[in-house]
Amino acid sequence: xxxxxxxxxxxxxxxxxxxxxxxxxxxxxxxxxxxxxxxxxxxxxxxxxxxxxxxxxxxxxxxxxxxxxxxxxxxxxxxxxxxxxxxxxxxxxxxxxxxxxxxxxxxxxxxxxxxxxxxxxxxxxxxxxxxxxxxxxxxxxxxxxxxxxxxxxxxxxxxx
DNA sequence: GCCAACGTTGGC
DNA sequence: GCCAACGTTGGC
Numbered sequence: 001x002x003x004x005x006x007x008x009x010x011x012x013x014x015x016x017x018x019x020x021x022x023x024x025x026x027x028x029x030x031x032x033x034x035x036x037x038x039x040x041x042x043x044x045x046x047x048x049x050x051x052x053x054x055x056x057x058x059x060x061x062x063x064x065x066x067x068x069x070x071x072x073x074x075x076x077x078x079x080x081x082x083x084x085x086x087x088x089x090x091x092x093x094x095x096x097x098x099x100x101x102x103x104x105x106x107x108x109x110x111x112x113x114x115x116x117x118x119x120x121x122x123x124x125x126x127x128x129x130x131x132x133x134x135x136x137x138x139x140x141x142x143x144x145x146x147x148x149x150x151x152x153x154x155x156x157x158x159x160x
Numbered sequence: 161g162c163c164a165a166c167g168t169t170g171g172c
Numbered sequence: 173g174c175c176a177a178c179g180t181t182g183g184c
Contacts, residue, residue: 035179
């Protein structure tokens with residue numbers, strides 16, 4: 001099983017929106033970056049776990065956990081001219097973009113802010129893709145060690 | 161294949 | 173709103 005971090009702007013789609021979705025799940029559409037797509041298409045698997053990260057908001061950080069509940073399949077929103085993420089270059093016979101289904105798992109006991117994670121950028125989270133310089137990927141891998149470390153932070157009192 | 165211009169992301 | 177860091181595009 002693999003671990004991931006999925007970014008979403010809460011003003012667009014938050015962890016609360018995921019929880020409120022039918023069956024607490026949704027298709028993770030709209031990924032339009034090749035590296036992010038490759039992670040989803042080639043490495044994500046049904047049953048994987050993912051941090052749900054809130055970006056571009058007042059308190060950026062990990063809000064909760066979602067589970068990947070499908071393999072990757074073509075992102076049909078790329079074929080819809082009325083969709084925000086329409087891509088005329090994506091051919092239904094040779095789809096350019098993929099998505100997976102994700103299901104709400106739980107919120108963290110407390111959100112783990114980007115600020116808090118940065119406190120470990122020189123040790124436990126040194127290799128965390130999210131903290132690597134200038135990483136703007138919306139789908140990023142997380143190692144088991146990093147995953148367990150962040151989940152462990154949940155139990156602690158936040159350090160000022 | 162190079163690279164300048166442009167657009168987007170996302171923290172602050 | 174600003175701006176750094178990239179990714180993409182397209183002329184050559």
